[in-house]
Amino acid sequence: MVQRRPLVAGNWKMNGSRSESATLLDGIRKGVSAASRAEVAVCPPYILIPLTAEKLAGSPAAWGGQNLSVHKSGAYTGEIAGPMLRDYGCTYVIVGHSERRTLNGETDAVVAEKYGAAQAAGLIPILCVGETLQEREANQTEAVVARQLDAVLDRHGIASFRNAVIAYEPVWAIGTGKTATPQQAQEVHRFIRSRLAVRDKAVAENTRILYGGSMKGSNAKELLAQADIDGGLIGGASLQAEEFLTICRAAD
Numbered sequence: 001m002v003q004r005r006p007l008v009a010g011n012w013k014m015n016g017s018r019s020e021s022a023t024l025l026d027g028i029r030k031g032v033s034a035a036s037r038a039e040v041a042v043c044p045p046y047i048l049i050p051l052t053a054e055k056l057a058g059s060p061a062a063w064g065g066q067n068l069s070v071h072k073s074g075a076y077t078g079e080i081a082g083p084m085l086r087d088y089g090c091t092y093v094i095v096g097h098s099e100r101r102t103l104n105g106e107t108d109a110v111v112a113e114k115y116g117a118a119q120a121a122g123l124i125p126i127l128c129v130g131e132t133l134q135e136r137e138a139n140q141t142e143a144v145v146a147r148q149l150d151a152v153l154d155r156h157g158i159a160s161f162r163n164a165v166i167a168y169e170p171v172w173a174i175g176t177g178k179t180a181t182p183q184q185a186q187e188v189h190r191f192i193r194s195r196l197a198v199r200d201k202a203v204a205e206n207t208r209i210l211y212g213g214s215m216k217g218s219n220a221k222e223l224l225a226q227a228d229i230d231g232g233l234i235g236g237a238s239l240q241a242e243e244f245l246t247i248c249r250a251a252d
C-alpha cells in the first residue's frame with residue numbers, strides 16, 4: 001500500500017503584522033514535532049517570509065509563498081520570482097488559488113505557467129483547483145476540476161506531479177464556514193486521483209491531494225480520515241497556533 005505523507009499547510013493570505021506573526025511562528029515552532037507523521041508548512045505573505053525563515057530555521061516545519069511571477073527576474077514591478085522564494089528557504093509555493101484566479105484574473109494558462117516557473121526554481125507547487133457554488137449546482141464540478149488539472153497536465157506532463165501537491169478547494173467552502181462534507185470532498189479527491197491515473201497510476205497513487213475550505217480543529221479528523229484526502233490547506237484556522245496544531249495532530 002502506498003503511504004502518502006500527510007501535509008498540513010497554512011495559507012495566511014493577507015494577514016499578520018510582524019509581531020503577530022512572530023508569536024504565531026513561535027507557537028508553531030514549539031508545537032511541531034520531528035516525530036510527527038504529518039509534514040507542516042506555512043505560507044505567509046511575501047514580506048513575512050524572511051521572518052518565517054528566521055523563526056522556523058532548523059525546525060521540522062517548512063514554508064512557502066502564496067504566489068510567484070511567471071518570470072525569473074527583470075522589469076516586473078511589484079512581482080516576486082520563484083528563485084527569490086527559494087533563496088529564502090521556501091519549499092512550497094501555492095499556485096492557482098481561487099482568490100488569485102477570481103480577483104487577479106489568473107487563467108488556467110497563467111496558472112500552468114506559474115506551476116512550471118515554480119518547478120524550474122526548485123519549488124514544489126501546491127496547485128489549487130475547485131469549483132464555485134454555481135458550477136457545483138450546475139453539476140459542473142468534475143468538468144471544472146478536470147479542465148483546471150488538464151491545463152497543467154497537458155503543458156507539463158504527468159511526471160511533473162512527482163514534485164507537486166494538489167489542493168482541492170471548493171470555492172463555496174473558502175472562508176464561509178461551510179465545509180464540504182467528508183463524502184463530498186472524498187468524491188472529488190478520488191476523481192482527481194483517477195484523472196492522474198489515466199496518465200500514470202504510480203504517480204497518481206503517490207500524489208498528495210489536500211483539502212481546503214473552512215477546515216478547522218473540529219472537522220479535520222473526519223476529513224483527513226477519507227482515503228484520498230492527504231492533508232489540508234488551511235486559511236483562517238492557520239492564524240492561531242493552537243488551532244493550526246490541532247489540525248496538524250489530526251493528520252498524524
Ligand SMILES: O=C(CO)COP(=O)(O)O
Pocket residue numbers: 011097169173174175176177212213214215233234235236237
Ligand atoms: O483558501 C483556503 C486555503 O487556501 C481556505 O481558507 P479557509 O480555511 O479560511 O476557508
